[in-house]
Amino acid sequence: MPKLLRKGAGQPLRDAMSARGLSGPRLAEQTRRVDPAGRGVSPATIGRLTGTGKTARDACEMATAWWIAEALDEPLQSLFRMPTHSTATVER
Numbered sequence: 001m002p003k004l005l006r007k008g009a010g011q012p013l014r015d016a017m018s019a020r021g022l023s024g025p026r027l028a029e030q031t032r033r034v035d036p037a038g039r040g041v042s043p044a045t046i047g048r049l050t051g052t053g054k055t056a057r058d059a060c061e062m063a064t065a066w067w068i069a070e071a072l073d074e075p076l077q078s079l080f081r082m083p084t085h086s087t088a089t090v091e092r
Helices: 008-019 024-034 043-050 062-072
Strands: 004-006
Touching: 004 008, 008 043, 008 062, 024 043, 024 062, 043 062
Parallel strands: none
Antiparallel strands: none
């Protein structure tokens, strides 16, 4: 499954968090509530996806993006996008 990419270097994520008054750790808590397994997304991963520095990351798994979007009550496509090229590994 291809990884999703955060939009706008994470700015839409930061804006959605700010609009709901959520910090990274609080958003991580919210993702545990929407994850059927109760694990959610770690505060560190939230920090990497919303960050702007050297540790910031653009890509994440579909489930991670889904839980974040659900916890923020935002459409997935407003926060993340599909890559323009495949990131899936092909077995031969």
